[in-house]
Amino acid sequence: MKFLTRFAPSPTGYLHVGNIRTALFNFLLSKQNGGKFLLRIDDTDLERSKQIYEDEIKRDLEWLGIEWDLYEKQSNRFERYIDVFEKLKIEHKIYPCYETKSELNLKRKKLLNMGKPPVYDRAALKLSHDEHKKYEKDGINPHWRFLLDKKGVSWKDKIIGDVRIDLASLSDPVFVKEDGQFLYTLASVCDDIDFNITHVVRGLDHLTNTAIQIQLIRNLNGDVPVYGHHSLLVDLSGDNLSKRLGSLSVRDLRNSGVEPMALINLMSTLGSSNSPKILHSLNDVASFFEINSFGSAPTKFDLNLLNSMSSKVLRKTPINIIKKELIELGIPNDDQENFWEAIKENLNTREEISQLWDICINGIYPVIEKEDLEFVKTAIKILPQAPLDKNSWKIWTNQVSEKTGRKGKSLFLPLRKALTGKNIGPDMGKLLPFLKKIPEF
Numbered sequence: 001m002k003f004l005t006r007f008a009p010s011p012t013g014y015l016h017v018g019n020i021r022t023a024l025f026n027f028l029l030s031k032q033n034g035g036k037f038l039l040r041i042d043d044t045d046l047e048r049s050k051q052i053y054e055d056e057i058k059r060d061l062e063w064l065g066i067e068w069d070l071y072e073k074q075s076n077r078f079e080r081y082i083d084v085f086e087k088l089k090i091e092h093k094i095y096p097c098y099e100t101k102s103e104l105n106l107k108r109k110k111l112l113n114m115g116k117p118p119v120y121d122r123a124a125l126k127l128s129h130d131e132h133k134k135y136e137k138d139g140i141n142p143h144w145r146f147l148l149d150k151k152g153v154s155w156k157d158k159i160i161g162d163v164r165i166d167l168a169s170l171s172d173p174v175f176v177k178e179d180g181q182f183l184y185t186l187a188s189v190c191d192d193i194d195f196n197i198t199h200v201v202r203g204l205d206h207l208t209n210t211a212i213q214i215q216l217i218r219n220l221n222g223d224v225p226v227y228g229h230h231s232l233l234v235d236l237s238g239d240n241l242s243k244r245l246g247s248l249s250v251r252d253l254r255n256s257g258v259e260p261m262a263l264i265n266l267m268s269t270l271g272s273s274n275s276p277k278i279l280h281s282l283n284d285v286a287s288f289f290e291i292n293s294f295g296s297a298p299t300k301f302d303l304n305l306l307n308s309m310s311s312k313v314l315r316k317t318p319i320n321i322i323k324k325e326l327i328e329l330g331i332p333n334d335d336q337e338n339f340w341e342a343i344k345e346n347l348n349t350r351e352e353i354s355q356l357w358d359i360c361i362n363g364i365y366p367v368i369e370k371e372d373l374e375f376v377k378t379a380i381k382i383l384p385q386a387p388l389d390k391n392s393w394k395i396w397t398n399q400v401s402e403k404t405g406r407k408g409k410s411l412f413l414p415l416r417k418a419l420t421g422k423n424i425g426p427d428m429g430k431l432l433p434f435l436k437k438i439p440e441f
């Protein structure tokens with residue numbers, strides 16, 4: 001069977017850094033194995049699923065360069081889920097239940113009070129024909145539970161090795177709600193089988209789901225994919241990241257100027273025995289990625305690490321990758337390479353590229369301390385005529401130093417501030433040839 005992985009987000013919110021790990025692992029595995037990658041939108045919950053979230057999910061993946069070969073939406077497949085549902089019904093693998101939420105809560109509390117696990121007692125299986133008829137007559141719709149085979153389910157996990165989950169202490173899971181909504185398990189399994197998904201990588205929070213899904217797949221005579229469960233991300237104090245998902249949405253990172261390849265480099269190694277590399281393409285990342293180098297312990301995510309990785313990636317970006325951006329800024333062809341060389345070492349975000357180019361073309365209002373005013377005036381007067389080149393700064397500052405007696409910081413800093421309006425920035429020797437608007441006095 002052709003190697004096929006999938007990423008199956010629910011469009012009920014923005015993607016967060018943890019989701020990107022899942023997407024990336026599946027994508028990289030498919031790349032490494034000459035396979036394909038499916039983007040599946042898990043939108044069976046029609047009320048909570050929103051088009052805007054789906055659009056943003058796609059935008060996030062596109063921004064990261066994670067391209068999908070196949071695309072599907074669960075809301076297009078309800079007919080197929082109904083078929084499977086009917087089949088399971090005929091085979092008595094699912095059964096109708098009528099308990100209300102509060103009745104179920106009460107049952108749960110009673111069991112817990114007795115020190116027992118709160119497992120559903122399958123009371124609905126004991127309902128008589130007449131009792132069923134009465135519910136029907138009263139217009140009460142049932143929810144449907146899957147009849148678990150309460151034994152252990154084992155598999156060899158791609159990441160955590162041998163796993164065995166005991167289903168005895170689980171309640172029969174609800175597959176279909178009273179209002180007819182298909183819940184995640186039935187739809188997901190149905191799709192995994194129909195699309196011939198060969199490998200499923202997802203978070204450790206899905207471990208029990210996997211055991212249930214394996215049982216359902218076997219019931220439906222499907223092929224059980226290879227599973228891999230990666231650790232979950234936590235913040236630096238060890239708390240679940242979901243608490244602060246808002247601040248760690250991929251959308252926000254994207255808007256904050258983080259380099260997409262920084263997120264990719266970090267996520268492809270965080271929690272593994274490999275340290276992150278500064279790579280600029282997903283092909284390169286795929287050639288270093290090792291799924292079995294990851295562990296199961298919660299993995300700390302540090303936003304500062306991502307930001308520092310982001311400037312490292314940007315500073316090392318080769319001209320051919322950044323060229324498009326330089327063209328968009330209107331930087332002439334002949335200047336692109338030298339300008340990039342001049343500025344890259346000091347960049348933190350891409351936004352600074354346009355800011356620097358703007359200073360070059362339009363100049364700035366000079367920042368000059370009172371005590372430096374005469375000094376700067378003298379210096380600007382003897383600035384050589386354009387065109388300036390890579391030696392101009394050195395020649396000029398030597399002359400300025402001779403004339404004013406200033407050296408070191410007291411020589412260079414006021415000039416930098418007068419020409420760029422900033423205390424720090426690119427090597428002035430490299431930048432000076434691009435400064436087209438020198439302040440006049």
Ligand code: GLU
Nearest residue numbers: 008009010042188201202
């Ligand atoms: N929609 C599910 C989720 O976002 C998919 C889980 C899976 O990969 O099966 O958690």
